Amino acid sequence: MINGRMPLPDTHQAKAETTMRAFRRALMDYWYSTVEDKQAAVIAAAQACFQVNILDEAVFHDALGDPYRDRRAQDLLGRVVMGLELIRNCETHASVVFDGILDGSVAFGVPTQAGTIQRSVYTWAGYDELPPSYRNLPSGATAGQKRARKEALDGFRKAVQRRSVIETLFDAMAFFQSLDDRLVGPPGPAMPWAYGLLPDTDPDVEQPGVWFLCRPMGLDHFEPFLPHIVLRPFERRSARWPTADAEMHALRETSKKTLPQAQAREVLHTLMEDGKVLGYSGYTTESAGRRSPWVERRAQVWKDVRASYRYFTCHDGTEIDLQPDGHQGLTALDPAGQDVLAHLPPGTGAALDVEYLTMVERYPDLYLAMRRDD
Numbered sequence: 001m002i003n004g005r006m007p008l009p010d011t012h013q014a015k016a017e018t019t020m021r022a023f024r025r026a027l028m029d030y031w032y033s034t035v036e037d038k039q040a041a042v043i044a045a046a047q048a049c050f051q052v053n054i055l056d057e058a059v060f061h062d063a064l065g066d067p068y069r070d071r072r073a074q075d076l077l078g079r080v081v082m083g084l085e086l087i088r089n090c091e092t093h094a095s096v097v098f099d100g101i102l103d104g105s106v107a108f109g110v111p112t113q114a115g116t117i118q119r120s121v122y123t124w125a126g127y128d129e130l131p132p133s134y135r136n137l138p139s140g141a142t143a144g145q146k147r148a149r150k151e152a153l154d155g156f157r158k159a160v161q162r163r164s165v166i167e168t169l170f171d172a173m174a175f176f177q178s179l180d181d182r183l184v185g186p187p188g189p190a191m192p193w194a195y196g197l198l199p200d201t202d203p204d205v206e207q208p209g210v211w212f213l214c215r216p217m218g219l220d221h222f223e224p225f226l227p228h229i230v231l232r233p234f235e236r237r238s239a240r241w242p243t244a245d246a247e248m249h250a251l252r253e254t255s256k257k258t259l260p261q262a263q264a265r266e267v268l269h270t271l272m273e274d275g276k277v278l279g280y281s282g283y284t285t286e287s288a289g290r291r292s293p294w295v296e297r298r299a300q301v302w303k304d305v306r307a308s309y310r311y312f313t314c315h316d317g318t319e320i321d322l323q324p325d326g327h328q329g330l331t332a333l334d335p336a337g338q339d340v341l342a343h344l345p346p347g348t349g350a351a352l353d354v355e356y357l358t359m360v361e362r363y364p365d366l367y368l369a370m371r372r373d374d
Contacts (some may be wrong), residue, residue: 001253003181004071005074005178005180005181006060006064006068006071006180006242007179007180007182008059008060008063008064008178008179008180008182009063012059012062012063013062013182015058015059016055016060016176016180016182016183017060017094017182017183019051019054019055019058019059020051020055020173020176020185021185021220021274022051022054022220023048023051023052023055023172023173024173024185024219024222024223024224025218025220026044026047026048026051027169027170027173027224028164028167028215028219028220028224029044029046029047029048029227030044030045030047030048030165030169031166031227031229032044032105032195032215032229032328033045034119034120034121034122034229035110035118035119035120035213035229036119037158038099038120038122038144039105041075041102041104041120041122042101042102044278045087045101045102045122045165046087046088046091047070048084049084049085049087049088049091050088050092052081052084052085052088052169053084053085053088054372055176056072056081056082056085058260059338060176060179068179071179072175073151075175075178076105076159076171076243076362077171077172077174077175077178077243078175079154079155079158079159079164080155080159080160080168080171080172080175081155081159081171081172081175081176082151082154082155082156082159083152083155083156083157083158083159083160084154084155084156084160084168084169084172085151085152085155086134086149086152086153086160087101087124087154087156087160088249089149090130090133091136091153094245095258098125098131098134100125100129101124101125102121102122102123102124102165102312103123103124103162103271104120104121104122104123105117105290106120106121106228107120107121107367108121108232109230110229110230112213113197114197114208114210114211117213118148119229119230121163121164121232121235122164122165123162123163123165123356123369124156124160124161124165125161125162125166126161126214126293126350126351127153127157127161127350127351128349128350128351132259133149134276135153135354139150144283153256157350157355158288158355158359159171159359159363161185161350161351161359162240162351162366162369162370163363163365163366164365166226166235166236167236167243167363167365170236170238170239170241170243171239171243173224173239174239174240174243177239177240184223184240185221185222185223185224186222186223187222187223187225188219188220188224189222190222191216191227191228191358194215194227194228194229195213195214195215195216195227196210196214197211197212197213197214198212198213198214199211199212200212210292218309219234219301223238223239223240223336224238224239225237225238226238228308229312229319233247233251234247234248234364234365234368236248237359248364248365248368251368252311252364252367252368255367255368255371255372256300256303257372258371259307259308259309260284260294260303260304260309260371260372260373261371261372261373262285262292262294262373263282263284263285264284264285264300264308264309264311264312265282265283265284265285265309265311265354266282266283266284266285266311266312266313266314267280267282267296267301267311267312267313267322267332267341267344268282268283268313268344268345268352269279269281269282269283269344269345269346269348269352269353270341270344270346270347271295271346271347271349271353271357272344272346272347272352272354273354276353276359277355278297278298278299279295279297279298279352279354280296280301280311280344281293281294281295281296281347281351281352281357282294282297282352284373292370292373293349293351293356293370294353294370295351295353295356295357295360295370296349296357297357298328298330299328301322301330301370302324302328302330305322305324305330307325308326312332313332313340313341313344314348315332315334316334318334319332320332320333320340322341
């Protein structure tokens with residue numbers, strides 16, 4: 001994140017404060033929606049993206065103009081803001097519902113008085129998974145629409161895709177607060193309980209048939225601090241926390257010392273930089289009915305292979321396992337003794353190229369999810 005404030009003029013302060021409260025409200029709505037269902041989560045996440053877009057266009061850009069646009073383009077958190085604009089644009093203008101905009105393949109059991117419910121950990125879809133209508137502009141698009149959509153596509157691809165939804169929303173909030181700290185809300189009250197339960201009948205008279213989950217009201221008056229609903233140890237709970245705190249960095253380093261959780265990884269591409277092999281990319285073998293993209297530096301693949309994890313590549317219909325070869329060297333020899341690995345095509349696609357390797361190294365939450373095959 002780039003340092004240096006860009007405070008808003010008084011003419012835009014009221015709009016900023018109102019919209020920031022709406023953003024806080026939508027963020028909390030999203031957090032509680034993760035114990036409801038996927039459709040509720042999509043609705044709440046989209047509402048949060050709408051508020052991000054209002055802060056971006058109607059408040060900061062309207063007030064500060066090109067200096068703000070330049071700052072947004074150079075700031076990692078600013079790229080997240082632009083990436084979320086793609087969601088806002090498509091949810092507003094797309095003629096069909098894209099059910100795959102969120103992936104909730106990871107869930108945790110949440111004990112309640114009425115039994116165990118599930119909290120899903122949602123991530124945004126990968127860039128390549130977006131419908132063509134989300135990625136392509138209509139032929140009659142204006143110059144302004146093309147410019148905005150290009151920036152939004154670039155931001156989504158480099159700073160949003162496959163990341164935790166809550167992380168990206170906190171990134172956007174932190175970006176605006178870094179420009180004008182008047183948008184930081186006051187600390188909220190202590191919350192010993194994240195939610196309550198409401199029976200559909202009087203429990204003193206008869207056994208309730210249904211329990212309704214109830215959330216506290218008025219939390220949008222305060223700086224968001226996520227109520228404890230079975231959190232992962234590395235999940236961020238506040239925009240005031242660093243994007244990648246020390247604990248998350250430590251977990252990422254620990255994950256490199258353990259093996260990926262997927263059964264195996266298929267190597268499809270070589271990642272090149274300045275004529276040298278930087279790493280590899282491909283897909284995991286099917287896990288729970290799906291294949292997930294992965295990217296790793298060569299040294300990490302070498303370490304995994306030496307620890308007996310299976311990486312393989314396919315040649316003429318035959319799977320050939322990678323083998324360690326010297327210091328951080330790798331080979332995949334066919335029956336004729338030719339190294340198939342040396343002839344793989346370069347990485348292409350939004351989750352298989354050098355750009356995506358840079359992204360997963362920038363965001364520890366994304367790298368952790370990739371190692372776990374979330």
